[in-house]
Amino acid sequence: MKRSGLIIILTLLMITFSFSRAAQAATELEYYEQGVDLFNQGNYEEALHNFEAAGTINPHESVYFDWQGSCLYHMVALDEALLAFDKALALEPYYTTFEYKGVCLAALGRPEEALEAFNESIALYPYQNNYFWKAAILLDLQRFDQAAGTYLSVVALNDTDNEAKALAYNNASYLLYLNQNYTEAMEAVENGLALEPDKSNLYKNKGLILEAQGNYHEALENYNEALEIDPNNQAALTAQRNLIARLNGEEPDSTGMVEWEEIKLYVPLDKVWTITFNRPVDLESAQNNIYIADEENKHLSLKIEAGNDANEITVSLSDGQSYAAAQRYTLFVPANVKSVNGVKMINGVKMDFFTK
Structure with missing residues (x-):
């Protein structure tokens, strides 16, 4: 009888243990599904809490850290997002995670590292989004031939x-x-x-x-x-x-101004813009015409200098000045800017950007 009772007790313990594991798995999945729903509703902070809870229960599942990174990115907590993506990649090197990491690095103003991340993503699975992202980074680096x-x-x-x-x-x-x-x-x-x-x-x-x-x-x-x-x-x-x-x-x-299709986000407050033309540019005409305006159309004081070659100039704020945080500005390059031979631009260009 004692032996029989022992068997029953052990069986009950095994059943209880199994139910406990099942409940844990269900809770993990529940946190994950709630997180996805909240994320899709734009409630990134609450979604983050759910993905963190799921990751605490199962720290070996990369997708939870991947989602944490996405939430943090949308919350503009970029450094924390990058850490989350790196945790996910340490568990599983997945192509979309490298893509998200690249986007995050680009937003942080680290284009070379972003380019490396997109190359990693392409190596795992080449698809069109990654190539478009890579080309955008190469454009930012003024590598037009490589971008093409x-x-x-x-x-x-x-x-x-x-x-x-x-x-x-x-x-x-x-x-x-x-x-x-x-x-x-x-x-x-x-x-x-x-x-x-x-x-x-x-x-x-x-x-x-x-x-x-x-x-x-x-x-x-x-x-x-x-x-x-x-x-x-x-x-x-x-x-x-x-x-x-x-x-x-x-x-x-x-x-007449052509609006640059891509709006630059998370621009550093001390950003130095590099503008490359298709022929040697007359520096004086650039200095007399290029300007940056804030949302009230107030022109900022600029320092416009020659770049690394005759086709290139750099545009930055005057010494001791910086952009205001989380503000929208517009960079204007009017068609009056001309080459050293006196040839003016076919179109002026304007580009909106937002600071960090």
């Missing part, structure tokens, strides 16, 4: 859709145009148009290439085509107006 090559790598991927391929050709063609690689730029444009014949920016880029080669009337036809597809294409409109002015012997409109 990265965009062109997108079209070789098996799972890339035609829309993404056309966008890659569009971006590559513009960068190749900036670097005066007109033959390759035109090839990229034509490849893009073969995929998406109604993409306005491709016609705009084709016009820019033709204009740079002196084919003004063909360039004008392409600007017109771009505007017929998208009447709100400001870059095409400005290029069209400036070319018409040139053909009529008039001064191009220097007030």
Whole structure:
């Protein structure tokens, strides 16, 4: 009888232990699912608490630290987010985690490390998002040829859709145009148009290439085509107006601004901007025309200096000044900026950025 009782007691203990493990697993999953729901609702702080609880129960599951990093990123706790992503990667080197780490490093103003993270992600699983991110980092580093090559790598991927391929050709063609690689730029444009014949920016880029080669009337036809597809294409409109002015012997409109598509986020308060032109720039014209304005359109005092080569300048705030935290500013590069040979820009450019 005693032996029988012992067996029953042991069995009950085993059942209790099993139920305890099941309850723990359910709690872990519950925290995780609640965290995902809260994250999708934009409640990042509460979501973070749930992912931390799940990670405490099971510290060997990388996905919990991955989600913690995403929450912290959205909470603009970038250093903490980076630590969470590194914890996740130590458990499992997953391609999306490297991608998130790269985004975080880019926001922290560490582009070289971000580039390394995106390369790690691509090595694990090459897909279009990572190439676009990598190209954006290369643009930030002013490596236009490499950025163009990265965009062109997108079209070789098996799972890339035609829309993404056309966008890659569009971006590559513009960068190749900036670097005066007109033959390759035109090839990229034509490849893009073969995929998406109604993409306005491709016609705009084709016009820019033709204009740079002196084919003004063909360039004008392409600007017109771009505007017929998208009447709100400001870059095409400005290029069209400036070319018409040139053909009529008039001064191009220097007030027209093309808005840079990518808004820069988490910019350091002591940021030094590097601007690269497609030909040697006249420093005095840059100093007299380039400006940065705050949200009230108040112009900041700048220091504009020559860069590492004749095509490059740097733009920073005057000595002893810094940007205000968590504020929006706009960098303006008007078309009055000219090359050392007196050639003005086809379009002015403006770019919004937000400080940390």
